[in-house]
Amino acid sequence: xxxxxxxxxxxxxxxxxxxxxxxxxxxxxxxxxxxxxxxxxxxxxxxxxxxxxxxxxxxxxxxxxxxxxxxxxxxxxxxxxxxxxxxxxxxxxxxxxxxxxxxxxxxxxxxxxxxxxxxxxxxxxxxxxxxxxxxxxxxxxxxxxxxxxxxxxxxxxxxxxxxxxxxxxxxxxxxxxxxxxxxxxxxxxxxxxxxxxxxxxxxxxxxxxxxxxxxxxxxxxxxxxxxxxxxxxxxxxxxxxxxxxxxxxxxxxxxxxxxxxxxxxxxxxxxxxxxxxxxxxxxxxxxxxxxxxxxxxxxxxxxxxxxxxxxxxxxxxxxxxxxxxxxxxxxxxxxxxxxxxxxxxxxxxxxxxxxxxxxxxxxxxxxxxxxxxxxxxxxxxxxxxxxxxxxxxxxxxxxxxxxxxxxxxxxxxxxxxxxxxxxxxxxxxxxxxxxxxxxxxxxxxxxxxxxxxxxxxxxxxxxxxxxxxxxxxxxxxxxxxxxxxxxxxxxxxxxxxxxxxxxxxxxxxxxxxxxxxxxxxxxxxxxxxxxxxxxxxxx
Numbered sequence: 001x002x003x004x005x006x007x008x009x010x011x012x013x014x015x016x017x018x019x020x021x022x023x024x025x026x027x028x029x030x031x032x033x034x035x036x037x038x039x040x041x042x043x044x045x046x047x048x049x050x051x052x053x054x055x056x057x058x059x060x061x062x063x064x065x066x067x068x069x070x071x072x073x074x075x076x077x078x079x080x081x082x083x084x085x086x087x088x089x090x091x092x093x094x095x096x097x098x099x100x101x102x103x104x105x106x107x108x109x110x111x112x113x114x115x116x117x118x119x120x121x122x123x124x125x126x127x128x129x130x131x132x133x134x135x136x137x138x139x140x141x142x143x144x145x146x147x148x149x150x151x152x153x154x155x156x157x158x159x160x161x162x163x164x165x166x167x168x169x170x171x172x173x174x175x176x177x178x179x180x181x182x183x184x185x186x187x188x189x190x191x192x193x194x195x196x197x198x199x200x201x202x203x204x205x206x207x208x209x210x211x212x213x214x215x216x217x218x219x220x221x222x223x224x225x226x227x228x229x230x231x232x233x234x235x236x237x238x239x240x241x242x243x244x245x246x247x248x249x250x251x252x253x254x255x256x257x258x259x260x261x262x263x264x265x266x267x268x269x270x271x272x273x274x275x276x277x278x279x280x281x282x283x284x285x286x287x288x289x290x291x292x293x294x295x296x297x298x299x300x301x302x303x304x305x306x307x308x309x310x311x312x313x314x315x316x317x318x319x320x321x322x323x324x325x326x327x328x329x330x331x332x333x334x335x336x337x338x339x340x341x342x343x344x345x346x347x348x349x350x351x352x353x354x355x356x357x358x359x360x361x362x363x364x365x366x367x368x369x370x371x372x373x374x375x376x377x378x379x380x381x382x383x384x385x386x387x388x389x390x391x392x393x394x395x396x397x398x399x400x401x402x403x404x405x406x407x408x409x410x411x412x413x414x415x416x417x418x419x420x421x422x423x424x425x426x427x428x429x430x431x432x433x434x435x436x437x438x439x440x441x442x443x444x445x446x447x448x449x450x451x452x453x454x455x456x457x458x459x460x461x462x463x464x465x466x467x468x469x470x471x472x473x474x475x476x477x478x479x480x481x482x483x484x485x486x487x488x489x490x491x492x493x494x495x496x497x498x499x500x501x502x503x504x505x506x507x508x509x510x511x512x513x514x515x516x517x518x519x520x521x522x523x524x525x526x527x528x529x530x531x532x533x534x535x536x537x538x539x
Contacts, residue, residue, distance in 0.1 A: 024266075024305035026274040026281050027290065030058045031298055032261075033251040033274075036226055037103055040249050043235050047247065048097050050090065052104040052115060053510065058275030059103050059251040061291035065093060067102060068510050074118030079190050081126050081197035083204040083496055084516070088211070089507040090246075091127055095214035099238045099245040107273035111225045111254040112179070121178050122190060122197070124219035124246060128174040129198045131212045135172070173218045173243060204500045217244045225250040251275075266301045284313040371451065372506040374465065375477055378449045379440070381465050381506050383457035394448035397439055399432075399460045413448075415439045419460050422514030429460065430518040433467045440468045444479055462502065462509040467519050469498045477501060490523045 037059045041049050048064035051057040057066065067090045073080040094100045102120070106113035176191055202208065220243035224230070238245055252272040253259070259270035275287075283306070290297065293312055300308040371382040371390055380393065384400055395413035398404045403416050417432040436452075443450055452468070454461040469477070474484040475497065488494070495516075503509045 021271060021281060022269075022302065022305075023281060023283060023285075023309060024300075024302035025269045025271050027285075027297055027305070027309075028261075028266075028268045029252070029271040029274040030290075031294060032270070033105065033253075034059050034061070037249060037251050040224055040247075041101055043230070043232075044099070044101065044238050044247065046097065047099045047101050047238060047245075048093055050093070050100055050102045052102055054278065055106075055113075055273065055275040056102070056104040056251070057287045058278070058290070059105065061294070063103075065089065066508065069102075069104075069115040069119045069123065071106075071114040071119065074114035074122070076186060077189075079118060079122065079193060081122055081193075081200065083200055083206075084499055084503075084511070086201075086204070086206055086500060086503060087123065088206060088504060091211055091219065092214055094219060094244050094246060095211070095216070099247065101247040101249055103249045103251055105251040105273040105275055107271075107276050109254060109272065111181075111227060112223060112248065112250045113273075116221075116223065116248040116250060117179055117182060118190070120246060120248060121176065121221050122194075124221055125174065125176045125194060126197045126201055127211070128172065128218045129194065130201050130206075130208050131215065131218075132172050132174045133198065133202065134208045134212050173220065177220055179223050205497050206500055207504065215244060217242060219244050219246055221246045221248055223248050223250070226253050265299075268302060283309055284317075285309050289313070289316055370457075370508075372457075372508075374469070374502060374505045377469065377473060377477055377479065378444060378447070379465055379468060380449070380451045381457060381461050381502075381509070382451060382453045384453055384455050386457065387451060387453040390451060392449075393451040395439075395443045395450050397436060397450060397452045397464065399436070399452065399454040399464050401455075413443070419454070419464075421460065422512060422518060426514065427518065429463060429515050430522045433464065433519065433522040436464050437468055437471045441472055441481065444472065445481065457506075458508050458510040459512050459515060462506060462511045463515045463519050465506075466495065466499055466502055466511070466516075467522060469502060470495060470519075470523055473498075485523075490520075492520060495520055495523065 041047075041060070049060060049062075051060070051063045051066045053066050053068045057063070067087050068085055069087065070082070070085065072078065073082055073085075090100065090102075102116075104113050104115055110117075176187065176194065178187055178190070220241075222245050224247060252274070253270070254272065261268055261270050274281075289312060297305065297308060297312075371380045371386045371393075373380045382390070384398075384402070384404065387396055387398070387404060391408055396404070396409060396415075398414070398416040399419045401418050401420060403418075404414075415435070417436055419432050420428045422429065440450055440452075452461045452465050470490060471485050472479060472482050474480050475494075499511070499516075
């Protein structure tokens with residue numbers, strides 16, 4: 001009986017960790033780290049500040065844009081340059097502004113996440129190499145076009161131009177820049193793959209020409225953490241460097257020891273990389289809602305923080321619901337305690353809706369209302385809020401769970417397909433794609449404009465647009481009513497080319513692997529026999 005009451009070391013350690021990773025500890029840690037991020041951004045105020053999704057989004061109240069570099073693409077022996085996540089807009093922003101600052105963090109006791117140690121350095125190197133190759137091809141083309149001129153002056157001018165082009169390409173740094181803590185063996189393994197990744201980028205259909213004209217200097221990463229020593233009187237101007245800086249800021253302290261911090265009012269445990277894995281701790285709180293109410297939350301203290309946040313989240317949900325926006329009920333799992341419910345400190349406070357008045361005592365957050373038009377295809381992708389604020393489209397395809405009141409559209413111009421994420425239903429998207437493509441075909445035939453939207457405009461709606469582009473458009477982005485699709489066995493590479501085209505316009509697109517697999521399955525997976533059931537019937 002005594003043995004049964006004893007806790008295993010593993011279970012005890014997990015319980016202690018749960019108690020340390022409280023909501024207040026996480027939010028207070030994020031708030032402290034954001035001060036460091038703000039200080040670094042002020043050293044180069046002209047450079048735009050970007051959040052690496054999703055963890056980085058917590059560490060500043062205002063970002064100029066976002067990006068999506070995954071740490072898994074930089075894991076040892078799993079290095080990858082993923083053409084599904086090109087982040088072309090980041091290179092364009094850096095070219096236009098002379099550089100940029102990217103913010104991320106990690107929980108693992110390291111100074112930098114692998115996204116910053118390897119994924120982004122690989123990305124900058126591959127882009128630099130592609131630009132060098134593009135300029136070399138342009139130089140060869142110009143030389144062939146010039147030919148042999150009988151005019152000596154023109155010949156000398158042409159020779160001088162060619163020499164300048166060669167010199168510029170030679171000076172364009174396309175070498176791999178990694179932090180010092182990456183081993184020589186790992187560096188060598190990455191360098192062996194660079195040529196292949198560069199060819200993949202060039203074959204993906206990405207617009208390297210516009211990037212080459214936008215960037216005046218090669219891309220190069222720089223690393224800054226809380227342990228970096230910076231002499232404030234010797235901070236160089238970003239224009240003084242002979243490269244375009246991609247400044248990588250790791251927001252959190254890298255100490256592996258739990259830091260107990262105190263103020264005159266409260267004490268808390270510091271959590272490095274607290275913004276990571278927000279589903280496990282945030283309780284429905286978003287970065288935007290947090291920063292609009294940051295002082296109320298921080299000043300509430302650890303004892304009442306959970307209740308304060310629960311009230312804010314519910315008020316924000318009701319606020320959204322009253323405006324016809326997507327507002328799902330937030331459900332929380334009851335916490336596990338050591339000894340059932342006997343420990344009062346582990347009892348979850350109950351949210352009472354009786355006193356819940358929707359007033360101006362909190363600052364509500366608004367979703368992105370941007371509509372991204374996909375070139376000249378007459379298709380746009382966006383969020384549910386974007387759909388609510390848009391009246392300039394002829395028809396709408398709602399891929400979110402909640403229905404939507406489109407009063408200005410007739411019933412034939414609006415379709416609701418309640419698609420859920422692949423985490424909850426592995427076939428939900430695939431089962432609805434035929435209806436989605438048929439609806440798009442019917443309206444695009446008539447020259448109508450179509451808005452495809454879901455709650456966040458980043459995943460499900462993007463995958464539906466990908467299926468429509470592949471099934472109804474040729475590889476140049478021209479509507480052909482499915483002619484090229486019926487004559488082609490779609491491969492994963494074909495689908496990836498369409499995705500690169502889509503992401504060129506929808507810069508916030510982040511389609512999940514599970515949903516992309518469903519799109520590929522629907523499109524036939526390159527197997528001729530599977531095209532017949534997968535292809536939508538002709539209207």
